[in-house]
Amino acid sequence: MRLVYICVLDLRNMFSFDLIIFIFPCVLIRRIFYWRHWFSMGEAPAFCFENLQNGFGLKPKGLETSADVGDKTFVIGGADNDSTSYIGVKIYDKSTGKWVIPTVLGTKPKACKGHSAILLNEDRIMIIIRGSTPDDCIWFLEVDTKYVKEQRKILGTEVVAWSRGVRGDAEKPVVISGPSGVGKGTLINMLMKEFPSMFGFSVSHTTRAPRANEKSGVHYHFTDRSVMEKDIKDGKFLEFASVHGNLYGTSIEAVEAVADSGKRCILDIDVQGARSVRASSLDAIFIFICPPTMRELEERLRARGTETEEQILKRLRNAEAEIEQGKSSGIFDHILYNDNLEECYENLKELLGLNGSAPTNHKPSPKGIDLPLNHSVSKIDNKILINCETLELEKVSKNLIALDVSSLKGGAPGRTRGLNVYALDSFSDGLNEKLS
Ligand SMILES: Nc1nc2c(ncn2[C@@H]2O[C@H](COP(=O)(O)OP(=O)(O)O)[C@@H](O)[C@H]2O)c(=O)[nH]1
């Protein structure tokens, strides 16, 4: 941090003794300031930033940007503690005078050639990354959103959370829960087969062993418990739960990759997972599938022939509690009984607005934003203006891109959606819109 001495004294009229009296405390204060950093962070403060609360600027590598929210200054840039490959975040708490390294949730943006930062609504900082690909240039660092506040309470540490900015909107994901053997997988397969371009399956991670017909990466990502636990700690999961003695979880990427491809995401998760998703920033439809009777459920589980006797008994024991919670917890928007399979499937389609015929116009996958290396950023109300300069055939061409951030949706630890992008002629033309 650069300590700026604002000296309003007229030095020409000062006696040399006065000068010493003034300079000595300044030097002392400056030294104490640095020593305090060394003590609180265990290292010399090897960074430098400017307060960009109201201004913007591209930072060369090694420099950082900052934004003040209440008593905290969020310093963004350089490398984080454990790796040099991602943009790091540090917090200076003005009330205690201490530096804090927060728990960082969500997928982090890769280290870059520089970035601009702008504070939005006192709860998130928008980062525009220089020299990045069109899909990867807008990021959001949530510093005081509902999600961050909740995580701060759960983890008992300072928390920030990243999400990647995405143009346009995504269709609401569909969360399907129900006891083992009720027919969730069967119904989902029917949906995916009839509407292959419309739905995509969120491939969960699990520590359970694969069944004979299951492929890793298709049915599940089969993984070791230690690896999965580390990934959970690193904030890579939207939700996770221990089910029938194994760990299951939905990674953020599993859901977002489906949405990025322009498809509607289907999640097959248990009731605990559904509860976590309900509490997250993911706006989804929640459907619980019930068996007609416990006896029928048992018969289906046995007929499937994928579990041992011991596992079947465990699943049946858990089913009673799951059905009770599914019906009474208030998590689910709809409850479907899977007695006759065809009837249940028709009811499911009706809930999803697919009454019989296959709609052909699914949403195209969102486009990125092509930003040249050289650009400057400013903000007017809910519009972020990016002034771009490109050199073509020795001629400098300038154009202006506006990002409308008035209707952002979703957010960390997934994607921040609802970014609207416009290309504009110039400031003086009254922001003439060329394309959207
Ligand atoms: N919370 C959570 N539950 C999951 C996830 N993936 C699967 N499950 C649930 O884990 C339970 C067991 O799944 P599985 O082992 O495939 O057995 P099956 O339901 O009998 O086919 C089911 O209730 C699934 O819905 C996940 O990512 N998160």
Ligand SMILES: Nc1ncnc2c1ncn2[C@@H]1O[C@H](COP(=O)(O)OP(=O)(O)O)[C@@H](O)[C@H]1O
């Ligand atoms: N309505 C139904 N009537 C009879 N059998 C069914 C019905 N729905 C599913 N099944 C069968 O029950 C078994 C369990 O279904 P599955 O989709 O694997 O359940 P889940 O994914 O909920 O564990 C499968 O063998 C499936 O063919």
